[in-house]
Amino acid sequence: xxxxxxxxxxxxxxxxxxxxxxxxxxxxxxxxxxxxxxxxxxxxxxxxxxxxxxxxxxxxxxxxxxxxxxxxxxxxxxxxxxxxxxxxxxxxxxxxxxxxxxxxxxxxxxxxxxxxxxxxxxxxxxxxxxxxxxxxxxxxxxxxxxxxxxxxxxxxxxxxxxxxxxxxxxxxxxxxxxxxxxxxxxxxxxxxxxxxxxxxxxxxxxxxxxxxxxxxxxxxxxxxxxxxxxxxxxxxxxxxxxxxxxxxxxxxxxxxxxxxxxxxxxxxxxxxxxxxxxxxxxxxxxxxxxxxxxxxxxxxxxxxxxxxxxxxxxxxxxxxxxxxxxxxxxxxxxxxxxxxxxxxxxxxxxxxxxxxxxxxxxxxxxxxxxxxxxxxxxxxxxxxxxxxxxxxxxxxxxxxxxxxxxxxxxxxxxxxxxxxxxxxxxxxxxxxxxxxxxxxxxxxxxxxxxxxxxxxxxxxxxxxxxxxxxxxxxxxxxxxxxxxxxxxxxxxxxxxxxxxxxxxxxxxxxxxxxxxxxxxxxxxxxxxxxxxxxxxxxxxxxxxxxxxxxxxxxxx
Numbered sequence: 001x002x003x004x005x006x007x008x009x010x011x012x013x014x015x016x017x018x019x020x021x022x023x024x025x026x027x028x029x030x031x032x033x034x035x036x037x038x039x040x041x042x043x044x045x046x047x048x049x050x051x052x053x054x055x056x057x058x059x060x061x062x063x064x065x066x067x068x069x070x071x072x073x074x075x076x077x078x079x080x081x082x083x084x085x086x087x088x089x090x091x092x093x094x095x096x097x098x099x100x101x102x103x104x105x106x107x108x109x110x111x112x113x114x115x116x117x118x119x120x121x122x123x124x125x126x127x128x129x130x131x132x133x134x135x136x137x138x139x140x141x142x143x144x145x146x147x148x149x150x151x152x153x154x155x156x157x158x159x160x161x162x163x164x165x166x167x168x169x170x171x172x173x174x175x176x177x178x179x180x181x182x183x184x185x186x187x188x189x190x191x192x193x194x195x196x197x198x199x200x201x202x203x204x205x206x207x208x209x210x211x212x213x214x215x216x217x218x219x220x221x222x223x224x225x226x227x228x229x230x231x232x233x234x235x236x237x238x239x240x241x242x243x244x245x246x247x248x249x250x251x252x253x254x255x256x257x258x259x260x261x262x263x264x265x266x267x268x269x270x271x272x273x274x275x276x277x278x279x280x281x282x283x284x285x286x287x288x289x290x291x292x293x294x295x296x297x298x299x300x301x302x303x304x305x306x307x308x309x310x311x312x313x314x315x316x317x318x319x320x321x322x323x324x325x326x327x328x329x330x331x332x333x334x335x336x337x338x339x340x341x342x343x344x345x346x347x348x349x350x351x352x353x354x355x356x357x358x359x360x361x362x363x364x365x366x367x368x369x370x371x372x373x374x375x376x377x378x379x380x381x382x383x384x385x386x387x388x389x390x391x392x393x394x395x396x397x398x399x400x401x402x403x404x405x406x407x408x409x410x411x412x413x414x415x416x417x418x419x420x421x422x423x424x425x426x427x428x429x430x431x432x433x434x435x436x437x438x439x440x441x442x443x444x445x446x447x448x449x450x451x452x453x454x455x456x457x458x459x460x461x462x463x464x465x466x467x468x469x470x471x472x473x474x475x476x477x478x479x480x481x482x483x484x485x486x487x488x489x490x491x492x493x494x495x496x497x498x499x500x501x502x503x504x505x506x507x508x509x510x511x512x513x514x515x516x517x518x519x520x521x522x523x524x525x526x527x528x529x530x531x532x533x534x535x536x537x538x539x540x541x542x543x544x545x546x547x548x549x550x551x552x553x554x555x556x
Contacts, residue, residue: 004028006159006424008197008390008416011437012057015396015417017201017337018042018080019439021057022164022392025068026135026157029432033134034065036072036092037153037164041083044441045339050458051443056084057418058438058449059091066093070133073140074099075166076150077106077269078237086114087442097121098131100140101273102149109265126151127188141188142178144171146370147237148275149178159425160194163384167199167393169369170376173213176240176275182383189384195424196386196411200394200402201371208375210368212240218365219248219333223297226357228328230254231298233311235334236262238370239270242299245333246280249297255283259320260301260310285320298322303334305343312343315350326355333366377402381409388429389413390422457547465489465546467534469508472553477520479512480555485534487546494541504537523552 006026013020019042025032039059044052062069072095074082085097085107099107101123108118124131127139135158140151145167155162170180202209223230230249234241242263246256258264270276288296302311311330313319324330330351336344348358361367372380381389389411391402399415406413412428419437423430439450448454467490471483485504494500511533512520519525527550535545 004158004425005032005432006157006162006194007032007421007432008162008195008424009061009421009435010392010416010418011059011062011435012040012042012418013038013080014392014394014399014420016042017393017395017398019055019057019084020081020393021059021084022197023062024136024155024157024162024164026159032068033136034062034069035133035136035138035155036062036069038075038081038166039072039084039088040078040080041087042080048459049441049455050462052441052455053444054083054087054442056087056440056442056447058436058440059088061435061437063091066091066095069093069095070136071095071131072097073138073153074103074107075140075153075164076145076147077103078147078167081167082107082110086110086116087447088440089114089116089120094120098124098138100124100126100149100151102147102269102275103151105269105273109269127154127184139188141184142181143168143185144174144177144180145169146235146240148176148239148270149273154188160387161188161192162195162197162424163188163193163386164197165199165380167201167371168380169209169372170379171209171211173211174240175212176243176270182379185380185383189386193384193386195388195390195429196381196384197390197392198377198380198402199371200377200391200398202369202373203377203391203394203398203402203405205369205373206375207373209371209373212244212368215241215333215366215368216244216248219245219331220251222329222331222359222366223248223254224252226329227294228326229293229296229298229324230329230331231300231311231314231324232331232333233300233303234332234367235303236260236266236301238334239266239276241333241367242267243276243279245297245299246282249299250280252297254295254297255288255291256280257283257285257288257296257298257322258300259285259298259314259322263299263301263310285322289321293325293328302347303332303344304337304340305345305347307343311347315347324351324354324356328356330356330358331366332358332360335361335367335369374405378405378409381406381411386411387427388424390416390424390429392416461489461547464544465538467504467538467546467548468551469530469534469548470551470553471508471512471526471530472555473520474555477517477554479509479520483508483512483530490538490544490546491542494538496541500538500541503541504534507537508533526550526552
């Protein structure tokens, strides 16, 4: 019996939605040759990650084995699959990054922005073309999603064929990009599939997914019935939806304006790579002022309420010389991702206060998902007929429900969350190892670990406020004058109706006057006691125990 094994190890994206990173390996335990599929980001929020710019997988395990890594494959250009590649590339042993043309175009731009050689990104053609790396032969298989040129992966090894779906939907009329081709997927599966690693995002949605082509008439009717200016937002990467919106606007007799850097970048990349060949003509924002408001339609970024995106900018007032007013219409042609509700509702309310009519997708008329619903997942299972099913891309509840679907059909299934290495070699999946996984934060221009304490301290300061205590001691270790405090984020007056700073300074001075020589000579002990007094005073006066920083200066 061979001692070599085929492994699957999620470092991100399994047990959560976002931050996708999946390792495959084949070889003797601990000596496997490896490939990485996707390397994405998640986005921070002010409650749990204040000040953080991006959240990325912790790839320490992979970086420690970078000499075993053969290459990186990116399934598509959504940020949760491609966003961390350039940020973490320096830890990946300079290996090539493989992607289809549109995705490669986006990847090269990201690599250049981070100072890496864009030529490390290799454009690959779809099935039946094959990339051979170590023990693997890998092909990209076209599949429909909410961004052009999504590709599932066929990964062949001596232990059999693995099909990694990536994000997908079964859209046979997708407007932009390739349609789902059931015959093609049957062809790649006909000789047997050892394991299907499958998108789980919409496993709880009971009805079959709808096509992008179903939306055009509904959006056209909405735009045609509007009396003022119309603005619509969607994901910038959803090129098919941007085209659907633009064509609806043109049919309704309106000139189209694209607003937002990401929106323009995606359309530009689509045209450069031949994904888009017949996008309607657009008007530049500076030219839009010469067109009657009722003849304009803006298509803009910011469908998730992002503070700096065009939607939020317009919600605050003018943006690029354009402004929404009473009687205008704003359409959210998108689904709000869980966690983004506050930002989206803020944008809606800001527009409402201006008298703008806001339309969301609660009716289901103006948005379709880019992910396979439960009946679509079952159809994919029936086409591929895998020996093993491993759900991915979902929270734990999604993975559990998807594994249950497989088991109901007699497919050996398991729940594999981040850090769980699964051996795919036999007739059923087996847990091989558990790996420590976590998160890496991009904080400004530096990367920090989630467990480094930096964000934790930031949250504590936000919740409790900050006190800086300064004390000066002379050559004999005696207090030189009274200590003083600086307060940040705390009420100025407490229970005693006196200024909090003055009460705290008095209590600190009383402590210094009573402190023994042993304490006054010991910086650590003195700092500890001054912190204790400051926090006790704050608790007594305002009911808060703030973070306290102590500065002790000694005259020598």
